[in-house]
Amino acid sequence: MAALDRLELLPEPDDPRIMTTVDKDAPGYPGSAYGLSDEAARELRWPAAPIKEILWPWGAVTFAFGAAFMLLVWPHITAYLSPVLPETEWAFESSGIRDLQDSGLDGTGIHVCMVDTGIDVDHPDFTNLSLVAFRDFYQGEHDDIRDVGDDWHGTMMAGLLVADGKFRGAAPGVDLSVALALGPSGTSGEEDLVAQAVRWCRITQDADIISLSLGSNPGSGMTNQSQTARAVEEAIEAGIFVVAAAGNRDSGEVISDISVPANVEGVIAVGAITRSGSVWSQSATGSPIDPYTQQNRSYPNQKPEVSAPGVLLLSTAGSNLEPPYAYSSGTSDSTVLVTGALAMILQLHGDAIRGEDGQISQEEMALVKRSLASSSDKSSIAEASHDPKGGYGSLNAVQWAENIAFELNIS
Numbered sequence: 013m014a015a016l017d018r019l020e021l022l023p024e025p026d027d028p029r030i031m032t033t034v035d036k037d038a039p040g041y042p043g044s045a046y047g048l049s050d051e052a053a054r055e056l057r058w059p060a061a062p063i064k065e066i067l068w069p070w071g072a073v074t075f076a077f078g079a080a081f082m083l084l085v086w087p088h089i090t091a092y093l094s095p096v097l098p099e100t101e102w103a104f105e106s107s108g109i110r111d112l113q114d115s116g117l118d119g120t121g122i123h124v125c126m127v128d129t130g131i132d133v134d135h136p137d138f139t140n141l142s143l144v145a146f147r148d149f150y151q152g153e154h155d156d157i158r159d160v161g162d163d164w165h166g167t168m169m170a171g172l173l174v175a176d177g178k179f180r181g182a183a184p185g186v187d188l189s190v191a192l193a194l195g196p197s198g199t200s201g202e203e204d205l206v207a208q209a210v211r212w213c214r215i216t217q218d219a220d221i222i223s224l225s226l227g228s229n230p231g232s233g234m235t236n237q238s239q240t241a242r243a244v245e246e247a248i249e250a251g252i253f254v255v256a257a258a259g260n261r262d263s264g265e266v267i268s269d270i271s272v273p274a275n276v277e278g279v280i281a282v283g284a285i286t287r288s289g290s291v292w293s294q295s296a297t298g299s300p301i302d303p304y305t306q307q308n309r310s311y312p313n314q315k316p317e318v319s320a321p322g323v324l325l326l327s328t329a330g331s332n333l334e335p336p337y338a339y340s341s342g343t344s345d346s347t348v349l350v351t352g353a354l355a356m357i358l359q360l361h362g363d364a365i366r367g368e369d370g371q372i373s374q375e376e377m378a379l380v381k382r383s384l385a386s387s388s389d390k391s392s393i394a395e396a397s398h399d400p401k402g403g404y405g406s407l408n409a410v411q412w413a414e415n416i417a418f419e420l421n422i423s
Contacts, residue, residue: 171328182352227271
């Protein structure tokens with residue numbers, strides 16, 4: 013700071029409020045530039061040395077306290093701004109979901125069953141929610157509709173699907189069943205709880221779609237021979253679409269495949285992309301080998317099948333928060349967007365897909381998956397046909413619906 017002793021602040025003639033730092037021995041502007049004598053102009057200059065009294069130490073101390081204060085309060089500031097700023101609209105718009113909604117679709121008549129940490133039905137954005145069933149597989153308290161997650165994971169995923177308030181979810185008109193099968197940390201504690209929940213969705217709820225924003229690394233928790241994988245296979249065999257998260261991976265973590273049960277052949281496994289359209293670095297990588305058959309995976313069942321927006325999405329959180337919103341990132345989020353898009357497509361083309369018998373066969377399910385693969389936006393993936401992290405490309409809900417219509421010869 014001693015260098016300031018050699019400096020002065022020189023007012024600019026055109027605007028004296030602008031000060032230029034010069035050496036005190038520099039001649040500066042002549043007095044005529046200010047309409048003054050040279051001697052009077054010299055007196056306009058200010059010594060810079062007193063600035064150090066402001067900058068050090070109190071300026072530095074003030075800056076340090078200010079920076080620390082902002083770090084503490086910034087999450088609260090962003091929480092207050094979040095309901096005002098449409099931070100998540102990019103996800104719904106870039107995926108084509110808003111375009112389908114603009115055509116009058118909202119998932120009405122389609123039954124979605126979500127397996128997660130529960131749901132906070134007191135959230136103001138769930139006023140118009142059609143909750144048809146709730147079942148607690150974690151603690152058996154079926155009459156207490158709640159979210160036990162430490163970070164309201166179930167409520168956040170439900171909001172991305174059915175919120176209808178500060179923001180609009182992907183398919184707010186669906187009938188929703190919620191199975192609470194995960195504990196506060198987002199794990200079940202007992203692997204077969206998720207299997208029980210999936211079977212409940214199939215047998216007692218007769219769901220059209222089961223949405224699973226959950227999973228376990230292959231070889232731990234849910235294994236390839238697990239009850240959960242088998243329950244998911246049973247649902248697919250019954251003509252129920254299963255959409256599941258490909259899984260999140262920490263940097264440097266080496267895992268052989270996407271999560272179980274997303275790695276089951278008939279499941280629509282979903283990876284995540286960022287706002288820029290690139291594949292999220294933490295999205296799990298699929299293996300070319302099917303662990304259940306030990307055969308090479310083939311079109312349209314290579315894993316994952318699709319990617320969708322899933323990074324820093326604003327959604328509903330605990331109703332006790334003020335405001336009751338939070339951000340979330342992961343393949344869990346992108347899974348819900350694909351679920352919502354599929355719900356609207358079933359609303360639009362469901363009868364045609366089911367055919368005369370009114371049931372969705374394995375061939376008809378394969379048709380939907382082929383249409384998903386062929387409709388996906390390839391700009392998000394590095395490979396021409398399939399990427400082990402980004403799938404066949406990113407979700408294009410409008411093109412998905414159009415490709416299904418083409419396959420079914422619907423004009």
